[in-house]
Amino acid sequence: MSTTARIHPTASTLSSTIKHHFRPSPHSVVFRSNPNSLTRRRTTITTLTAAMATPLEVCVKSSVTVPNKLGDCPFCQRVLLTLEEKHLPYDLKLVDLANKPEWFLKINPKGLVPVVKLEEQWISDSDIITQTLEEKYPDPPLTTPPEKASVGSKIFSTFIGFLKSKDPKDGTEQALINELSTFNDYLKVNGPFVNGEKLSSVDFSLAPKLYHLEIALGHFKNWSVPDSLPFVKSYMKSLFSLDSFTKTSGSKEDVIVGWKPKVLG
Numbered sequence: 704m705s706t707t708a709r710i711h712p713t714a715s716t717l718s719s720t721i722k723h724h725f726r727p728s729p730h731s732v733v734f735r736s737n738p739n740s741l742t743r744r745r746t747t748i749t750t751l752t753a754a755m756a757t758p759l760e761v762c763v764k765s766s767v768t769v770p771n772k773l774g775d776c777p778f779c780q781r782v783l784l785t786l787e788e789k790h791l792p793y794d795l796k797l798v799d800l801a802n803k804p805e806w807f808l809k810i811n812p813k814g815l816v817p818v819v820k821l822e823e824q825w826i827s828d829s830d831i832i833t834q835t836l837e838e839k840y841p842d843p844p845l846t847t848p849p850e851k852a853s854v855g856s857k858i859f860s861t862f863i864g865f866l867k868s869k870d871p872k873d874g875t876e877q878a879l880i881n882e883l884s885t886f887n888d889y890l891k892v893n894g895p896f897v898n899g900e901k902l903s904s905v906d907f908s909l910a911p912k913l914y915h916l917e918i919a920l921g922h923f924k925n926w927s928v929p930d931s932l933p934f935v936k937s938y939m940k941s942l943f944s945l946d947s948f949t950k951t952s953g954s955k956e957d958v959i960v961g962w963k964p965k966v967l968g
């Protein structure tokens with residue numbers, strides 16, 4: 704675990720600043736875990752305890768098209784999906800990334816979202832946050848077996864390569880198709896999800912990235928996942944229709960506005 708990713712609120716001025724900004728903030732919305740999500744059957748004492756616990760504070764990207772609305776960051780959505788599927792209540796702090804407030808930069812000087820407060824520590828980076836949530840709230844377990852944890856891991860970078868490409872013959876489209884084909888073959892044998900029948904953390908990392916892929920490539924390149932990859936297509940359809948997904952996804956408009964500068968170069 705990277706030590707740099709843990710942010711320690713040491714100064715007393717910091718905690719008072721956070722309180723001041725958090726309590727009266729118009730951007731503060733309490734989200735309760737969704738009773739209709741896939742994991743709802745687990746009515747254990749742990750779940751009840753979690754549901755009654757103080758909401759976890761989560762800093763996420765705000766919408767750039769609609770005020771006081773959740774934005775389109777795939778890393779933030781990954782964390783929110785994890786909280787939803789673990790039935791953990793959370794208190795959303797919307798951060799305008801184009802004009803980062805002072806209180807947020809004190810929490811995370813790197814200026815990146817998501818950031819979550821766990822046991823009085825602000826933790827950044829979706830990898831570290833989801834790992835820490837798994838350790839602290841193991842029920843329901845969402846761990847992906849280590850040998851499957853990197854399945855699909857090159858899809859996002861190849862998608863960005865293709866999206867930014869201005870030369871149709873530079874091989875970036877084919878590179879993406881190759882990654883998606885490998886994923887399709889994997890799902891055909893091992894699916895419907897990465898760890899078989901059961902959703903796990905790697906699905907909650909991949910799904911928001913595939914959502915961005917679908918919207919951005921559809922809009923900027925009039926491109927969609929080929930019909931020759933039916934397992935990827937049905938994977939995306941299943942993930943995008945989860946209650947936890949629809950509740951935590953940014954709007955199509957935000958996704959498009961977010962990628963525009965990258966496409967224009």
Ligand SMILES: N[C@@H](CCC(=O)N[C@@H](CS)C(=O)NCC(=O)O)C(=O)O
Pocket residue numbers: 764775776777778779800814815816817827828829830
């Ligand atoms: N590796 C980080 C990446 C987080 C990240 O890149 N977040 C973007 C938003 S999607 C961000 O905060 N960007 C800062 C900015 O746009 O100024 C994670 O997994 O949490």
